[in-house]
Structures are given as C-alpha cells and as structure tokens.
Amino acid sequence: MESIIFAVFNGVLYGMLLFLLASGLTLIFSMMGVLNFAHASFFMLGAYFAYQISEGLNFWAALFIAPVIVGLVGAGIERWGLRPVHRYGHVAELLFTFGVAYVIEELVQMIWGRVPVPYEIPELMSGALFTWQGFDYSIYRVFMLVVSVAIFVALFALLTYTRIGLIIRAAVSDPVHVATLGHDIPRIFMWTFGFGCALAGVAGVVGGNVLGTEPAMAIQLGPIVFVVIVIGGLGSLGGALVAALLIGIVTRLAIFYDYGLGSLFLSLGLEIDTAGLLRDFTRITTAQVAPVLPYLMLVLMLIFKPRGLFGTRDV
Amino acid sequence: MNTLLGRLTPWIAGAAVLIALPHVFTSGFALTLMSQIGLLIVFALAYNMLLGQGGMLSFGHAVYFGLAGYFTIHYLNFIYEEQVPYIPVTLIPLLGGLVGLFFGILIGYVSTRRAGTTFAMISLGFGEMVTALTLVLVAIFNGEDGIQTDRVLGEELFGITYGPNIEVYYLIAGWCLVCTLAMFLLTRTPFGRISNAVRDNPERVEFIGYSSQRIRWLAFSLSSFFAGIAGALHAVNIEHVGFEQVSVIQSGLVLFMVYIGGTASFVGPIIGATLLYFLQSTLTGVTEAWVLYLGVLFVGVIMFFPGGLAGLISMHQPIWRARARLLAPLLVPYSRFLAALIVCVLGCIGLIEMLYFRSSRLSTETELVIYGVESDPFSAGPWLIFAAAAALGAFAIRKTYPGAVSAWNTAIADARARPLG
Amino acid sequence: MAVLKWVRAFGITLPIVLAAFSARGADTVKLGLIEPFSGPIAAVGRDTLEIFEFFANEVNQRGGVLGGRHIEIVPLDNAMNAEKTTQQLRKVIDDDIRFVSQGVGSNHALNIIKFLTRHNRRNPDQAILYLNHSAVTTSFTNELCSFWHFRFDANVDMKVAALVTQIGRDPSVSKLYMLNQNYAYGQAFQAAAQRLLAERAPEAELVGDELIVPFGKVLDFTPYIAKIKASGADTVLTGNWGPDLVRFVKAAAEANLDVAFYTIYAGIPSSVAGIGAKDGIATQLKQVTEMHENDALYDQQPAGLLDTYERWRQQTGKSLYSERMRWTIEYFAAALDKAGSDDPALVAAAMEGMEMEGPAGLMAMRAADHQIIFPMVISTMTEDVGRPFIYDGEDYGVAFATDGWIMSDAIELPTTCEMKRP
Numbered sequence A: 001m002e003s004i005i006f007a008v009f010n011g012v013l014y015g016m017l018l019f020l021l022a023s024g025l026t027l028i029f030s031m032m033g034v035l036n037f038a039h040a041s042f043f044m045l046g047a048y049f050a051y052q053i054s055e056g057l058n059f060w061a062a063l064f065i066a067p068v069i070v071g072l073v074g075a076g077i078e079r080w081g082l083r084p085v086h087r088y089g090h091v092a093e094l095l096f097t098f099g100v101a102y103v104i105e106e107l108v109q110m111i112w113g114r115v116p117v118p119y120e121i122p123e124l125m126s127g128a129l130f131t132w133q134g135f136d137y138s139i140y141r142v143f144m145l146v147v148s149v150a151i152f153v154a155l156f157a158l159l160t161y162t163r164i165g166l167i168i169r170a171a172v173s174d175p176v177h178v179a180t181l182g183h184d185i186p187r188i189f190m191w192t193f194g195f196g197c198a199l200a201g202v203a204g205v206v207g208g209n210v211l212g213t214e215p216a217m218a219i220q221l222g223p224i225v226f227v228v229i230v231i232g233g234l235g236s237l238g239g240a241l242v243a244a245l246l247i248g249i250v251t252r253l254a255i256f257y258d259y260g261l262g263s264l265f266l267s268l269g270l271e272i273d274t275a276g277l278l279r280d281f282t283r284i285t286t287a288q289v290a291p292v293l294p295y296l297m298l299v300l301m302l303i304f305k306p307r308g309l310f311g312t313r314d315v
Numbered sequence B: 001m002n003t004l005l006g007r008l009t010p011w012i013a014g015a016a017v018l019i020a021l022p023h024v025f026t027s028g029f030a031l032t033l034m035s036q037i038g039l040l041i042v043f044a045l046a047y048n049m050l051l052g053q054g055g056m057l058s059f060g061h062a063v064y065f066g067l068a069g070y071f072t073i074h075y076l077n078f079i080y081e082e083q084v085p086y087i088p089v090t091l092i093p094l095l096g097g098l099v100g101l102f103f104g105i106l107i108g109y110v111s112t113r114r115a116g117t118t119f120a121m122i123s124l125g126f127g128e129m130v131t132a133l134t135l136v137l138v139a140i141f142n143g144e145d146g147i148q149t150d151r152v153l154g155e156e157l158f159g160i161t162y163g164p165n166i167e168v169y170y171l172i173a174g175w176c177l178v179c180t181l182a183m184f185l186l187t188r189t190p191f192g193r194i195s196n197a198v199r200d201n202p203e204r205v206e207f208i209g210y211s212s213q214r215i216r217w218l219a220f221s222l223s224s225f226f227a228g229i230a231g232a233l234h235a236v237n238i239e240h241v242g243f244e245q246v247s248v249i250q251s252g253l254v255l256f257m258v259y260i261g262g263t264a265s266f267v268g269p270i271i272g273a274t275l276l277y278f279l280q281s282t283l284t285g286v287t288e289a290w291v292l293y294l295g296v297l298f299v300g301v302i303m304f305f306p307g308g309l310a311g312l313i314s315m316h317q318p319i320w321r322a323r324a325r326l327l328a329p330l331l332v333p334y335s336r337f338l339a340a341l342i343v344c345v346l347g348c349i350g351l352i353e354m355l356y357f358r359s360s361r362l363s364t365e366t367e368l369v370i371y372g373v374e375s376d377p378f379s380a381g382p383w384l385i386f387a388a389a390a391a392l393g394a395f396a397i398r399k400t401y402p403g404a405v406s407a408w409n410t411a412i413a414d415a416r417a418r419p420l421g
Numbered sequence C: 001m002a003v004l005k006w007v008r009a010f011g012i013t014l015p016i017v018l019a020a021f022s023a024r025g026a027d028t029v030k031l032g033l034i035e036p037f038s039g040p041i042a043a044v045g046r047d048t049l050e051i052f053e054f055f056a057n058e059v060n061q062r063g064g065v066l067g068g069r070h071i072e073i074v075p076l077d078n079a080m081n082a083e084k085t086t087q088q089l090r091k092v093i094d095d096d097i098r099f100v101s102q103g104v105g106s107n108h109a110l111n112i113i114k115f116l117t118r119h120n121r122r123n124p125d126q127a128i129l130y131l132n133h134s135a136v137t138t139s140f141t142n143e144l145c146s147f148w149h150f151r152f153d154a155n156v157d158m159k160v161a162a163l164v165t166q167i168g169r170d171p172s173v174s175k176l177y178m179l180n181q182n183y184a185y186g187q188a189f190q191a192a193a194q195r196l197l198a199e200r201a202p203e204a205e206l207v208g209d210e211l212i213v214p215f216g217k218v219l220d221f222t223p224y225i226a227k228i229k230a231s232g233a234d235t236v237l238t239g240n241w242g243p244d245l246v247r248f249v250k251a252a253a254e255a256n257l258d259v260a261f262y263t264i265y266a267g268i269p270s271s272v273a274g275i276g277a278k279d280g281i282a283t284q285l286k287q288v289t290e291m292h293e294n295d296a297l298y299d300q301q302p303a304g305l306l307d308t309y310e311r312w313r314q315q316t317g318k319s320l321y322s323e324r325m326r327w328t329i330e331y332f333a334a335a336l337d338k339a340g341s342d343d344p345a346l347v348a349a350a351m352e353g354m355e356m357e358g359p360a361g362l363m364a365m366r367a368a369d370h371q372i373i374f375p376m377v378i379s380t381m382t383e384d385v386g387r388p389f390i391y392d393g394e395d396y397g398v399a400f401a402t403d404g405w406i407m408s409d410a411i412e413l414p415t416t417c418e419m420k421r422p
Helices: A002-032 A039-056 A059-088 A090-112 A139-161 A163-173 A175-180 A185-211 A217-232 A237-256 A261-267 A279-283 A286-304 B002-024 B028-054 B062-080 B089-111 B116-136 B165-188 B190-200 B202-207 B212-238 B248-261 B268-283 B290-304 B308-322 B324-360 B380-417 C002-022 C042-061 C082-094 C106-122 C156-169 C184-200 C222-231 C243-254 C269-275 C277-282 C303-316 C323-339 C344-351
Strands: A128-132 A135-138 C028-035 C070-077 C099-102 C129-132 C149-151 C175-181 C205-212 C235-238 C260-263 C286-289 C355-358 C361-366 C371-373 C376-383 C398-406
Touching: A002 A039, A002 A139, A002 A163, A002 A185, A002 A217, A002 A237, A002 C222, A039 A059, A039 A090, A039 A185, A039 A217, A059 A090, A059 A185, A059 B290, A090 A217, A090 B116, A090 B248, A090 B290, A090 B324, A128 A139, A135 A139, A135 C222, A139 A163, A139 A185, A139 A237, A163 A175, A163 A185, A175 A185, A185 A217, A185 C243, A217 A237, A217 A286, A217 B116, A237 A286, A237 C222, A286 B089, A286 B116, A286 C205, B002 B028, B002 B165, B028 B165, B028 B190, B028 B212, B028 B248, B028 B268, B028 C082, B062 B089, B062 B116, B062 B212, B062 B248, B089 B116, B089 B165, B089 B212, B116 B248, B165 B190, B165 B212, B190 B202, B190 B212, B202 B212, B212 C082, B248 B268, B248 B290, B248 B308, B268 B290, B268 B308, B290 B324, B308 B324, B308 B380, B324 B380, C028 C042, C028 C082, C042 C070, C042 C269, C042 C303, C042 C323, C070 C082, C070 C323, C082 C099, C082 C106, C099 C106, C106 C129, C106 C149, C129 C323, C129 C344, C149 C371, C156 C184, C156 C235, C156 C260, C156 C286, C156 C376, C156 C398, C175 C184, C175 C222, C184 C205, C205 C222, C222 C243, C235 C243, C243 C260, C243 C269, C243 C277, C269 C277, C277 C376, C277 C398, C286 C398, C323 C344, C323 C355
Parallel strands: C028 C070, C028 C099, C099 C129, C129 C149, C175 C205, C175 C235, C235 C260, C260 C286
Antiparallel strands: A128 A135, C286 C376, C355 C361, C361 C371, C376 C398
C-alpha cells in the first residue's frame, strides 16, 4: 500500500510540474481562443534568461526578472505579430505561433550556441528536505510544488474574484459590449498574452534547471503540454490541473508496476510469437512505453469524450 | 472543342516540362532534387486537400506518408524473399496509397470528429505516438536505423529496371502528373465543393442534409491515400525509410510548403513544394541560418500575404484577364517596392550571417564572405553598412508600399470597369 | 510578382553559392564529409568538420600526400535527414569525389554503406570509399560488412566490453543497474552487456535492467531513480546520450543517489555542458574513450604530436574529445601514400591490416572486417585537475582522471564478417 502512495506522490510532483508548464497556455486559450504553439518556446526563453541572470545576479533575481522579460517579449509578439493575423482566423493564429516557435529556437541557438548551458539548481535548495523509501526529496522539488500550487490558486482567484478577471471573461464572450463600456479590447488581449507567456517564463525558470536548458527543449516539451490541455478540456484551468495530475500519476504507476503484454498473454494461456514482426508487442512492458501513455490517453479521451474532461466549448 | 483544348493546355505543358527537365539538368544531384520535388508536390497537394480545401490543420500528416514508406520497403523485401505476390515497382505506389488510405480511414474516424484547433491537437498527438512507436517497435520499424531495400526487382515493361535514377525520375514524374490530375478533378466534383462548404460553414452543410463529419472523414482518407502514394515514391527513390519520415518535423515541412505556396489556389502547394525544397537543398550547404530564414519567411507570409505566393499571382489574374496592358502602370511602383524589400532583406541577411559567424564560428573558418565580399564581423564597418541597408530598406518599404497598393487598386478598378475580352 | 520572387531568391543564393565554390584548390585529394551542419544537432557536425579540417591541414603542412598533393575536406550537409544523405551521395558522384567520411547517426552510416555497395557494384570504375569515424552499430563490421567501409571507432560491443572489463576490476561494484534507450543502439548495448557481464564481471549482480523511450521523451527520471534506490544498486551502466543521459544524471544527483555511472558518452561537449560539474562529480560519471587529455600517456606523446595537441586547444578553445578523427585522417593519408594512388580500391587494399602507433600502443585495422582495434581508457569526471575540459573557450571546471586502460586483446571481439572483395 505504501508503495502505491509513494508512486502517487511522485505522480503529483511530476503532474504539478506539467500543470505549471500548461497553465499559461490554457489561460491564453481560455481568454483569447488562441492556441499558442510557441508556448514551450517561451518556456525555453524563460530558462535561458534565468540562466543568464543567475550567472550575473542570483536565482531569486532570475525568478522575478526573467518572467517579466518573457512576458514583455510575448506582449510585443502579440502587439506586432499576432494582432494583424487575428482577422484571418484561429487557424492562421495557430500557424503564426508555429512559425514563431521555429524563429525563437533559431534565435536561441544564435545567441547561446547549440550545446546546453549549465543552468543549475541553486546551492541553497539542493539539499534533501526529507527522505521517503530511501529516496531523498530535495528542497527544490518541494519548492517547485509550492510554486505550482501558488500559481494555480492565484490564477483561479484572479479569474473568479477580481474585476480584471471579470472584464477579461466578458471580453471573450462579448467583445463589442465590453468595448462600448470603454475598455480597450486589443490592449487587454495583449497583456493577457504577455501574462500567459510570463507564466511559461516562470515555468522555464523553475523547470529549466531540472529538465536541462538546451535548444531542443521546446520541441521535446511542446507536445506533452498540448496533451495536458486537450485532455483537461481546452480552456479549463481546473481541467488542466486534473489532467496534469492524472498523467503524472498514470505514468509513475506504469513505471513502478512494470507489466507487459507478454505476461498478460501468458496468464490468458495464449501462444506468444517471439520471432515474427509483431514480437515487440509481446516484449513491451508498461515502463518502457510510459512516456507514450499520455498520447494514448489523449486518443481514448477523444473517442469517448471529445471535449476533454472539463471542456465547455468546441473550437 | 476550343475550351477543352484550353483546359488541357496546362496539363500538356506540364507533362512536356516534366519530360524535358532531366535533359536540361543532367547531374545526379539535380535528378534526385527533381525526383524529391515531384513526390513532395504530391504530398503537398494531398496536404492541401485537408488544409486549403477542407479547413483542417494537421501537424501529423507525415504519419501516412511515412507508414506507407515503411510498408512499401517491407513489401519490396518480402518480394525478394518470395513471401508475397509480385507487384511491379511501377505499381508499388498504388500499394502505398492503399496503406495510407487504410490508416487514414482508421485514424481519421477518430480525429475528424472535430475540426479546427481540436483536430490540430489530435493530429499532433497521433504524430507523436507513431514516431515514438517507430522507435520502440524495432522488429517492424528498426528504430533509428530505419529499413532499407533494393528497388531493382528485375526487368519490367520496355526493359525498365529502376536501377538508373533517370527511370525513377520518370516513374515519379508520371505518378506526380496522374495524382495531380486526379486531385484537380476531385476539386471539381460535388465532393470537392461540399468539402469547401464544410470548411466555410459546417452548420449550413448540416442543414442541407450532409454530415460534416462524414465529409471531413472522406477528405481525410482521400488525402491520406495520396500522401501514401507520395510516401511510397519516396521509399522507392531513396530506398530507405526512417523515423524522420513520420516525425512532426516532416509534417511541419509540408505545412510550410503548402502555406508559403498558398492554400487558396490549386497550384499553391506545387509552387511551395518546388521553391522550398529547392531553397532548402541549395541553402543548407551555404548558410547555417537557413532554418531561421525559413521561419521568418513563413511568419512573414502569414502576416502579410496570407494567400501565399499563389495568392499574389491570383490577385493580378483579373487584371491581365481584362487587359494585359493594365499591368504596365504597376511596373514602376512595384519595382520601387521590390528594390526597397531587396535592400532590406540583403541588409538583414548580412547582419544575421555575421551574428552566426560570431557565435558559432569554427577556428578553421578564418573569413566570412557575404555577397562575394570578405566581411570582418569583428570590425564596425560591415555592421554599419548592413544595419544601414536594413534600416534604409525598412524605411523605403514604408514609403513605397502605399504606392504599390494604390497602383494595384487603380488597376483592379480599371479591370472591373471593362467588360471581359 | 512570383517570377520576380524567383529572381530574388536566385539573386540571394547565387552569389553565396559562387563564393562557396570559389575557394576550391586545384589538384587535391577530396574527402567528402557528410554530417549535419544545420538543424538541431549541427553543433556535432560542425565540431567534426573543425577536427577534420585541422588535422587535414596538419597533413598538408607536413607536405601532403602522394608527393605533395593536399587533402581537401568537402563539407556536405545532410541536416540529419536520410534523403539528404542520399542526395549528397549523388552530389559526391557528380563532383567525382572518391572518398567520403561520416559518423553522426548510424542510420546515415547504414544508408551510405548500402548506397555505396550498390553504386560500386554497378560502377566499378567510379568506386567510392567510406571512412566511418563514429557510427558504432556492430553489424556494420559483422553481417553487414563491406569492402568499401572502414570503421575508425570501436563498435558498441567493444565499448561495452571495455566498460564491463573495468566493472569486473572495480571492487566497489557489487550490485549493478542497467538503463538503456529502447531503440537499435540501446538494445545492442543491453544485449552485449548481458552477454559479457557473466564472463567478465561475475561478481557484479544485475539488480535491474530497464529500457526507456529514447530521444528526450522522458522528462522526469525520478521514478527510475527511486527504482534504482530501491534495488540497492551501487553502480549504473548506461549507453544513454543526449538529453536522456543529461536528465538521468541530473535527477540522480538531485536525489543524492550514491552510485557510480558507467557510460559511453559522458565526455562529449553537450553532455558535460548539460550535466555540469557539480552533478557530474557527485555521480562519479565515467566514460570510455580512446584517449583523454589528463592521462599520463598524453604528456608522453612524441614532441611533435604534443605540440599539435596544444595548438588544437589554443586555436579552437576546445578539448580534443575525438582523437579517433585524427587517426581517420592519418590512416587515410598513410593509405594513400602506401597505395601510391588515389584509386579507392587500391587505398582500401592498402588500409587493410594497416598498423599505426596510437596514444597507448599499436592500433590495427583488422583486415577481416575493417574494424580498427585499439586500447581504450575508462576515466571519471573529477575536479579541475591538469587540463580542464574546455569548449568554445569556456572552462567547465571539470576534467577526467584515468581509472584504467583496457588493452586491445580484451576489446577485440570475434567477427562474423564474410568480406566480399572485388
């Protein structure tokens, strides 16, 4: 029993990291209807800025400065890039961010080179906070968890209880009326986009030193973040949280409880093909395919509940 | 009779060009390049059945291209081992198409239930999943190494063996022409029209009694069929298929080709595939920064020319249809604008090349040659010159752009004022 | 407009293309180098190009080959794409280049071997010879062996043999955990280790044997670390490279996992830069290479070579990671001179069985399968001692210290190659 709790706890830690990555993306989508393909690229920018700032100053300065810079970059891209494209529709917007992801990746390589940069966990937090089942949990792991929870709470409160949240939500459903009330819709969208990018920047600062800061990180992280928000239901903050935790826990369980199709077939008394082209299917175990499971979950979800867990609208 | 001849003219001309090309560009490199372009045209047109005609943005269409390639290579190898019935290489692409169709029907059933952003995300999910499986299922896909074959099965009609590359080129050219014609005719059928309608307004399509989901599924399956043909041609041409053929990178490349070429017109993907693959093949060896240029070009097209290159052409179609002479007043304002654009682009390229040289120069590279002139990126001179060119060009673009637009406005107004003929 | 766009595209490309081709020498022996020079892993290809050009230049400075001709390296970008590799091979034929080299990516190596086997059979007068400097798939010198392929790096099995031999010598190893990438290379590593451990390190108990989805798909390695911890392992043996190695090692260091890591690729620049000094030293990261800069033998090299090594560090600001690429050039030059001709068939014949003095004794190009045999060294990442590890002028504050040499006889494995000679 304790081992299950252990696996679930690890899943929560990983899931909250995924949520941190996805929070800005789902925010931008719920507010603007734009799926920001370059989200992981802003995450990467956050990590690189954090590396640069912590070289000069320290990690804490980076934690506050880097997201601001990423947010400003994002707001600038919205103002001079995305806004003119807005009139061509959502597919053009998605394509635009797809192109931006390419450009950001190349610019990062041009500035910081093509090999990873040594962005490391601050010395202060690398020590162990507690040990469970012989496994040391560093202060930094728990710090990441705290940051993710704080961001979820803050976002939820911001959207539900503040005036800004109210205006933003109104601007999505009825831009004309909100504009006649004297609110500058394009500006709201610009800062919303910037804020979402800044959240990606926070994730970059906090996650970059754990995942490794290198030019290919955006390509590697991008797809899984999309899986999180699609399973959760596009635009639903709570859905993204649940989906991230679900993915975290399922993949951890798959690794800890390593079952294979082969043993399943054996227990069912079926013959196993160990030489032919299909031999890999019997050899594969859940631990080996754990990173692919989220995509399988995505497909199953779309077959049985195309709107995702908490999705309210189609796009 | 006249109109039929008029309609056939572009096809006959296209066939003539395809036949003549290898006699103009005879090197092996050019032949491979043209063969690749030929099959990429099929792939791009298939992709545009989704994006341009059906309004479905896919980030994973290489799945059908690549899986057909894997199947083709396995099938050729099985023919050697005499485990399967013999099929001449000439007809192998059809087999690839059927494989694409099979997976298109299967995956399309799930993924076409929603359009728009959801569809795009599902396609990405399938793309990632299949790429991961190609690495894990070693017996079928052989991981990173991919699988190989020898395309020479023996003599076919007229003593063709497909050993020499020229024969493969003509195989690809033939299939390219047939597929292009088939896809063109498809746009003229009721299905093609209703597919456009599903893109523009699925609700109304439902009102008149069609299932928009069924239409999307059909379009998706047919598109996968042609993507499969392209994948099989690729397998025959390169005699290898690996995980990069199913990967999201390959899917992204075809998206770039189609969008830059233009999604709204039938020839857009043809232009895009030709131009992009040509640039990619020639520029990679010359500059490190070509991916950056490609990304900037793509973003630029989305922002300023959403119709793509073909859109630029068709903007002027009404003018020369009405009277070709109306194009004359466009010449001066257009060349002014173009000159400004060229100066700006040349300046920016200079700056980018110098930046790259400074950040990732090899010690064995001692000099940087830009436009045939040695430019020292560690002195101020070249930086000032290129920065000045970029700034001057940008300024001139702002100045000349309104002139070009108003000239076009005048011309189009004149053209509309005149009766056709 | 579209026509003008075309003209514009030509206007930009043409001058650059012309500039790139104008620097060609007159009577040189051309060696085409097919590697990724653009795209995400261009750094690896460009580093290779730098080493090849540097050491080709050394040969040329000494007086060249075949009585004064120079070796010219012709870079050919494959952008890490199979179809580009094929396309560049056709360009090699067009330009009448008779020697090619490649090493980044076994898939491309396999393509080149298959392509050249077909081409050389159909066009014996225009045969092309392939010098493989780094692609390690064992079958290239076993069942897939070809007369036109020579390998200058140890294959996976040989590298695993070296690692396992050292594990057998290391008294601190009692429980061993294996984790590898689930694709052809990782599975080959796993299979070789399973086979060799029993005979060479019988003391070491295998307490875990895991495969993971490769190429950066695993973001979080903590569950694997927890499993390793639970198994009580004191040593990890892994063939991982790239982000799969970097994240693995970083996660282990973060969880204060007290194990030693035996790897193949810990010392390549992207690994050192990604893992960093602190985590690398904490996990006692070990690598297997042909040489490293802090070995005692380094300073005992002939004065001329030592001088070249130091010049390399000075000029490039990089540690010389791939000594084998120097041999590739040296073997090429020596074989050209021995054959007295630049005919690939004669050069290949001259290269068979050729011996050369390496950093730690004699190396031999085994005639039976065209696999080079040489001693290898296991080294551990330590604090900055002697020559620090540098890349692009940056000092990473680490170095490698020798654990032990594995001599040729322990590395040489039998081959199943049945060479078909023309």
